[in-house]
Amino acid sequence: MSDPAGNDSYRKGEIEMEHGTPSIHQSVSGEIEQDLALLRTILASSSDIVFREFQMGDAQKAAIIFLDGMVNTVIVDSDIIRPLLRYGEAMLQKSSLSSASLESLLRNQVITAAQVSSGEQIQEAVDHVLSGDTVLLIDGVKKALFISAKGWGKRAVEEPATEAVIRGPREGFTENLLTNISLIRRRLRTPQLKIEGIQLGRLSKTDVAITYLSGVADDSIVEEVRKRVSRIDIDAILESGYVEELIEDNSFSIFPQVNYTERPDKIVANLLEGKVAILIDNTPFALIVPVTFFEMMQASEDYYQRYFISTLIRLLRYLFLVIALLLPSLYIALLTFHQEMLPTSLLLSAAASREAVPFPAIVEALLMEISFEALREAGVRLPRPVGQAVSIVGALVIGEASVSAGIVSAPMVIIVSITGIASFIIPSYSQAITIRLLRFPMMLLAGTLGLYGVLLGVLFILIHLARLRSFGVPYLSPLAPLHTSDLKDVLVRVPWWGMIRRSTESAKNNPRRMKGMLRPRPPKRGG
Amino acid sequence: MLDRGKISAGQAGFLMFTFLMGSVAVIVPSIATSFANQDGWLVIILAALIGVGVVLIFTSLGLLFPKQSIIQYSELILGKWLGKTVGLLYVLYPFYLGSLVTGLFRDYVTITALPRTPPIVVSGLLLAVIAYAVRGGIESLGRVNELILPFRELIVLLVILMLITDFKWNNLSPFMGEGVLPVVKGTISTASLPFGETIVFAMLLPNIRNIQKVKRVYILAVVFGGLLLSISVLTSILVLGPEVASRLNFPTHEVIKYIEKLGFMTDMDILGMLLWISSGFMKIAVCYYCTAVGLAQWCRLSDYRSVVIPIGILIYIFSIVAYGSIVEDAVFAKAIWPFFSIPFVLLFPLLMLIIAKIRGLDGRERESAGEG
Numbered sequence: 001m002s003d004p005a006g007n008d009s010y011r012k013g014e015i016e017m018e019h020g021t022p023s024i025h026q027s028v029s030g031e032i033e034q035d036l037a038l039l040r041t042i043l044a045s046s047s048d049i050v051f052r053e054f055q056m057g058d059a060q061k062a063a064i065i066f067l068d069g070m071v072n073t074v075i076v077d078s079d080i081i082r083p084l085l086r087y088g089e090a091m092l093q094k095s096s097l098s099s100a101s102l103e104s105l106l107r108n109q110v111i112t113a114a115q116v117s118s119g120e121q122i123q124e125a126v127d128h129v130l131s132g133d134t135v136l137l138i139d140g141v142k143k144a145l146f147i148s149a150k151g152w153g154k155r156a157v158e159e160p161a162t163e164a165v166i167r168g169p170r171e172g173f174t175e176n177l178l179t180n181i182s183l184i185r186r187r188l189r190t191p192q193l194k195i196e197g198i199q200l201g202r203l204s205k206t207d208v209a210i211t212y213l214s215g216v217a218d219d220s221i222v223e224e225v226r227k228r229v230s231r232i233d234i235d236a237i238l239e240s241g242y243v244e245e246l247i248e249d250n251s252f253s254i255f256p257q258v259n260y261t262e263r264p265d266k267i268v269a270n271l272l273e274g275k276v277a278i279l280i281d282n283t284p285f286a287l288i289v290p291v292t293f294f295e296m297m298q299a300s301e302d303y304y305q306r307y308f309i310s311t312l313i314r315l316l317r318y319l320f321l322v323i324a325l326l327l328p329s330l331y332i333a334l335l336t337f338h339q340e341m342l343p344t345s346l347l348l349s350a351a352a353s354r355e356a357v358p359f360p361a362i363v364e365a366l367l368m369e370i371s372f373e374a375l376r377e378a379g380v381r382l383p384r385p386v387g388q389a390v391s392i393v394g395a396l397v398i399g400e401a402s403v404s405a406g407i408v409s410a411p412m413v414i415i416v417s418i419t420g421i422a423s424f425i426i427p428s429y430s431q432a433i434t435i436r437l438l439r440f441p442m443m444l445l446a447g448t449l450g451l452y453g454v455l456l457g458v459l460f461i462l463i464h465l466a467r468l469r470s471f472g473v474p475y476l477s478p479l480a481p482l483h484t485s486d487l488k489d490v491l492v493r494v495p496w497w498g499m500i501r502r503s504t505e506s507a508k509n510n511p512r513r514m515k516g517m518l519r520p521r522p523p524k525r526g527g
Numbered sequence: 528m529l530d531r532g533k534i535s536a537g538q539a540g541f542l543m544f545t546f547l548m549g550s551v552a553v554i555v556p557s558i559a560t561s562f563a564n565q566d567g568w569l570v571i572i573l574a575a576l577i578g579v580g581v582v583l584i585f586t587s588l589g590l591l592f593p594k595q596s597i598i599q600y601s602e603l604i605l606g607k608w609l610g611k612t613v614g615l616l617y618v619l620y621p622f623y624l625g626s627l628v629t630g631l632f633r634d635y636v637t638i639t640a641l642p643r644t645p646p647i648v649v650s651g652l653l654l655a656v657i658a659y660a661v662r663g664g665i666e667s668l669g670r671v672n673e674l675i676l677p678f679r680e681l682i683v684l685l686v687i688l689m690l691i692t693d694f695k696w697n698n699l700s701p702f703m704g705e706g707v708l709p710v711v712k713g714t715i716s717t718a719s720l721p722f723g724e725t726i727v728f729a730m731l732l733p734n735i736r737n738i739q740k741v742k743r744v745y746i747l748a749v750v751f752g753g754l755l756l757s758i759s760v761l762t763s764i765l766v767l768g769p770e771v772a773s774r775l776n777f778p779t780h781e782v783i784k785y786i787e788k789l790g791f792m793t794d795m796d797i798l799g800m801l802l803w804i805s806s807g808f809m810k811i812a813v814c815y816y817c818t819a820v821g822l823a824q825w826c827r828l829s830d831y832r833s834v835v836i837p838i839g840i841l842i843y844i845f846s847i848v849a850y851g852s853i854v855e856d857a858v859f860a861k862a863i864w865p866f867f868s869i870p871f872v873l874l875f876p877l878l879m880l881i882i883a884k885i886r887g888l889d890g891r892e893r894e895s896a897g898e899g
Contacts, residue, residue: 337641340794449644449652452636455801459671459808460656466670467663480670481535 027120032061032139035122039065042126049129056084061139065125070132072151079113080134080147103141111136115148131205157183160262160284162429165301173262177207177281183264184211184279188271192216195279198229200243204236207281208243211267216502216510217274221471225276225289240285243278247289249469254437256430257470259291266300274507290471290506294479294490296428297321302493310493317425318491324422324435328365329446329454331415335361337450349411356406362447364408368416369439371398376420473505495519529823529831532666533736538673540744542813543728545672547752548679549810550721552780552803553631554860556760558720560773561861562713565699567769568761570713575753577714578722579746581872586742588880589732592890597729597876598824604879604888611825613875618821620871621727623849625814626842629654630850632807638853639780640800650846654815657808658839661816662832665734668816672809679802683755686799687762689786694765719865721756722749723872730817776853779803815842
């Protein structure tokens with residue numbers, strides 16, 4: 001923003017971004033007819049807006065304005081309109097009141113709704129109406145009362161569709177920010193849990209909450225998150241992906257540097273590690289920063305299952321991470337360049353099955369992998385009943401037919417299928433899709449330079465990962481740079497009584513999470 | 528400092544270890560065995576002891592000026608003109624070394640794995656990936672190496688274990704059958720080849736976070752590197768016999784072919800290629816990095832990243848020009864390299880250390896005063 005020229009064009013963009021009515025900056029006049037007329041012009045052509053005018057007693061005019069469909073009409077009826085009509089008159093007759101005391105009288109003794117605030121600007125009134133509050137204007141009072149009676153259709157708390165577990169809570173975030181915050185609050189009943197609200201998007205005015213545990217999270221990281229989030233200036237935020245791309249460290253990296261989840265328990269576990277969560281209204285996905293490569297390979301269930309099982313499953317995941325990235329390229333390299341490494345019998349059967357195939361291994365593999373990716377994508381986009389049919393036709397019919405037609409060899413079908421399954425074993429979807437994409441350049445390298453090419457590709461990826469940071473935290477930590485105390489939770493998961501310390505990089509100030517010596521011991525016999 | 532990245536002393540030690548392991552496959556085993564036949568493993572251990580001496584000299588010198596590299600303090604010690612000249616030599620040394628190693632690995636890959644691929648494609652791609660690593664700074668080099676090292680050495684140990692059944696212990700005798708002279712000759716040669724080359728690590732000293740540990744860590748790296756090198760040579764002597772091992776270009780590569788386990792693990796030598804390339808990669812990367820940072824310091828540039836690509840292109844060309852063939856290089860490494868490297872490895876550092884002591888130069892006090 002230091003560049004004056006850039007500043008100018010940016011200003012122009014701002015004017016296009018919001019076509020403000022000039023009169024919106026006026027204050028509430030106190031003349032109810034005039035204020036209502038102004039509001040009607042500002043909120044013109046909005047069929048869902050309701051202006052309800054009424055009188056308290058014989059002379060006191062008042063009006064409430066709200067958006068139909070965004071308020072709970074039961075509350076509006078019983079806690080706003082009814083008390084105003086019933087008691088307002090009696091109150092007013094007590095004495096002649098100044099406008100200021102009239103406002104406080106209504107606020108303190110008449111309106112029974114829980115949240116009431118007031119403001120003097122028309123702008124504020126418009127904002128409150130649009131965010132679902134009910135605005136009360138009273139003739140002669142130069143203030144507007146904002147009564148919260150929000151209520152709109154929302155999804156119930158359901159099991160998250162993208163992160164299912166066998167053992168563990170089944171609650172997932174919804175599109176409602178307050179519901180999501182309550183899901184976190186219920187798991188962390190401490191004042192240390194901080195939820196800093198900020199509004200992003202000039203038109204959408206999306207509520208965003210920066211959530212962290214003070215005293216555990218590193219202050220410099222929290223400050224960095226605050227800084228990066230608050231510099232976002234955009235017309236609207238529709239999903240957490242907008243924020244993710246605007247705050248990540250390296251935009252040109254294919255690897256995700258921000259984790260996301262729809263599980264409140266996962267958010268809480270990360271908060272306890274000193275991470276910062278960014279919750280965004282209107283999406284069930286919350287962001288977690290900073291994140292490392294190895295955290296993306298962990299599922300929340302790892303911590304709920306017994307540690308033996310978790311460790312084995314984790315090792316399985318790393319094995320299949322390698323398979324998802326390398327198996328087709330290794331197969332291509334062996335078949336094209338290093339046939340001597342294959343045992344003779346396997347080589348013979350591979351050669352026999354490839355006899356009718358007109359393409360070199362690399363073309364064959366690319367054909368299969370690309371059609372697999374297309375099938376997968378089609379399966380996601382298509383309506384559910386149709387999707388199943390497509391995958392059956394794609395997987396069974398086409399696969400079978402292409403082998404018998406001699407376009408691809410049977411071993412290649414096996415390789416592609418295993419690779420396809422392997423990529424789904426990675427818990428983080430964004431990580432999985434990255435690995436799937438990287439498979440293609442690796443296959444090209446294998447097809448041109450054999451295992452040497454594969455090695456160069458792997459080295460390149462590793463170097464890239466070693467250079468990458470997420471909010472200042474090295475992406476490959478705790479393996480590189482090495483933090484030996486954090487190795488308890490990377491390739492293996494030690495039992496809970498061994499998890500004495502939090503992760504070094506994100507919780508420097510407050511590393512200890514439990515008392516030592518918590519390993520359960522049975523009572524001594526005969527004691 | 529041109530690269531603000533800092534690595535721990537441990538990471539620097541790991542880098543030096545990998546740097547030494549970069550010589551496992553090429554040149555060193557065949558030199559050691561060609562001089563001393565069945566005593567090749569002993570040659571490496573003796574050479575490692577000399578390597579410890581080399582490390583002691585340049586770390587003692589470097590620790591006098593912990594915030595400066597050898598190119599910067601040579602000017603301080605030897606005066607402007609002489610210092611600049613010596614500094615330039617220390618830019619050219621890793622450049623030359625890097626080019627030779629690039630040439631070696633280019634031939635190694637083409638001969639063993641990709642006989643029909645043009646060699647210049649092999650080295651070009653290798654250098655392109657290395658250039659990316661060098662641009663990432665010493666931090667990313669340290670991290671990548673730290674990540675790969677345990678896996679690589681684990682596989683190396685597995686390979687050696689799987690060869691145990693093929694060991695023929697008779698191959699080791701007679702111990703010093705031809706007297707001491709071949710062993711001494713071999714020691715001098717191998718002392719200069721992988722162990723003397725560690726002088727390039729004098730460039731990295733200012734980037735090390737806990738510099739007081741560096742002497743111990745570097746010595747440990749040389750000792751363990753020497754040990755593993757010696758074990759690899761020992762393995763190839765035990766399996767192949769001294770005559771075959773000394774005649775082969777890549778004995779530690781060929782020996783992997785002897786693995787035949789479980790009926791399907793045969794002809795695994797390409798696996799060896801992957802292992803040795805991944806350490807050779809780091810060796811070239813360290814040389815490349817030292818050249819780039821050294822040149823930037825010598826020319827007083829503000830950022831070394833601008834010279835990374837030009838230097839890469841120069842190394843690429845020079846590896847074609849200066850390195851003829853594997854046979855030529857073997858002769859060069861045996862007969863010329865030891866004498867070529869004496870001034871760089873022993874003469875200049877020792878001279879500078881003595882002059883610095885006599886003139887009472889000490890970069891530490893001034894630096895710490897500046898910090899406080």
